[in-house]
Amino acid sequence: MPEQIDARIQKSQAAIIKAGMQLLSKNSEASLSDIAREAGVGRTTLYRLYDTKEKLIKAIAIHCLDSFERATEQLESEAKSALHAFHLMFKAIFPLSAEMEFLMKLGDLEEGDPEVFAIYRRQANDIAELVKGAQAEGSMSKDIPIAWVVNLVEGLLYTAWLTNKEKPMKHDVLADLAFHTFCNGVAR
Amino acid sequence: MPEQIDARIQKSQAAIIKAGMQLLSKNSEASLSDIAREAGVGRTTLYRLYDTKEKLIKAIAIHCLDSFERATEQLESEAKSALHAFHLMFKAIFPLSAEMEFLMKLGDLEEGDPEVFAIYRRQANDIAELVKGAQAEGSMSKDIPIAWVVNLVEGLLYTAWLTNKEKPMKHDVLADLAFHTFCNGVAR
């Protein structure tokens, strides 16, 4: 089933998602008029494609989560070890700073749309599996709760995002810092 | 200069700040009517004490930053070492989860009120000094950018906040996890 979607719709959708991601990240009270203008699209078109503001936000959230998934899906096959997979993960995710910023600002997915939360949950579970793999291969401490390690990944992404905002730097440098901190902390 | 403030005003202010912190953390589009209702105060009173919504948000932000400052001001005199001070800091800040959540949701203080940003900046500098102290005493790596370590503190607070939201646990347990991760990471 090809289900060809009109080229105009695809173009409009892409522009709206992008503009919404940008504006709503900066100011979560941005209006749909603002977003339509930024997207170079009529307000009517926006309402035709996304019935309500809620649905638009949901669509953007799903787009962001999908971006993460696409960026990390080939990760396990490329990694030499479970621990190495975390390094690759940091490298893969840092270019998606716009998507990250949107999800950060959105906050508390648990209290939002259940479908969105389910996707988030599934991705968190994937990371949890990676943690278990690292524990199994002996490269990760078993004394630390798995949930903590999973959230630490998110916390280090946040750390990197803050650092990059103050003083922009190469994504790889941030990824190396995050991975090093993840493994060894900052003391000596 | 005693500058006695009417007891009614103090009570109203406290209730409004608390209610605003709670509601705006959950939903940054909460209206002043919502906040007044939650605070058990007339809408008129809210407008009399805080001219505009912007000023209310600013007042709450300053309250939150002040809370952090008060919680950590005696920290350096109590700590046995610069590294130990970080442990005490985590312990002191975790009880302030409501304040933390509000500032997280507010986001990007740099683009907000300059007075608020100045306070934040000063506190970040205090932490930077602590990092330098730890480097000087030889307990912290000098290969890692100071700004990264400062933001790591915030990132670990975020990690702890996420973990606690999923599965509430004693603040001290979280503080120990955060400090251990801060020092050693999670690998072995």
Added chain:
DNA sequence: TTTTTATGAAACATACTTGTATCATAAATA
């Protein structure tokens, strides 16, 4: 090319939010 479909402008209705003004009442000072 012809047909179908998406677009954007305009006008419209509704509801909500901000912010102000008035005034009787209640509570804190003095």
Added chain:
DNA sequence: TATTTATGATACAAGTATGTTTCATAAAAA
């Protein structure tokens, strides 16, 4: 207790966001 001051209910004005409908136009699809 007498006086001052804060409060909250009500009403009001203005602005803005949301969401809908219509219709001529432009651009895809057939």
